[in-house]
Amino acid sequence: MKKIIVEYVAHQDVIDISNVLWKDYKSVMLLSTIVSSEPVHSVKRYDRQTKTTLQLQCSDIISQYNSYMGGVVLLESIVGHYxxxxxxxxxxxxxxxxxxxxxxxxxxxxxxxxxxxxxxxxxxxxxxxxxxxxxxxxxxxTGKQTLGKRGRPSKLHQQFAEKKKKGPAKHIPPSDIRLDQMQHLPQLNDKS
Structure with missing residues (x-):
């Protein structure tokens, strides 16, 4: 069996972070705070060049990933439907x-x-x-409760309500005054 596992461990605060590189058909790199490369398992892989089955070393992090990756893949496939x-x-x-x-x-x-x-x-x-x-x-x-409005209380709605109670805002002049812009006054008798 060839040595195809490389591991680097970093210590951050009190946590060990393990970075494992495993060479299968291609290089696979995994990062974990729970498992590391030890213990090493052996797996069978088919070699296309020699057309035989080989025994390769496989780290514990790879076997843990392979055993639990089905849930993540299943969840992502369900998310893709709807x-x-x-x-x-x-x-x-x-x-x-x-x-x-x-x-x-x-x-x-x-x-x-x-x-x-x-x-x-x-x-x-x-x-x-x-x-x-x-x-x-x-x-x-959810969240559609009738809560009080945020911020300072507005007096605008009170002003609109008061205007509605008072009636129209201006006195509307009669139509003959509106049309010719002059006010017709009654004729006074001239005593001159």
Missing amino acids: KIVLRSKKWYFRLFYHLLDLSVINAWLLYRRVSATKCLNRNITMNLADFKVEVVPDLCK
């Missing part, structure tokens, strides 16, 4: 939408697990699209 597609130039909106997708999918997976333990018929459980349709109205209703 993803929130809203374009934005701001990176944090995209991150928020992705985290919202992840939380809804985790809630759906928990719903399926609970419904599988409570009832024997699997046809009762909702699929992901129906679950999202059920969740959306509830998410839209």
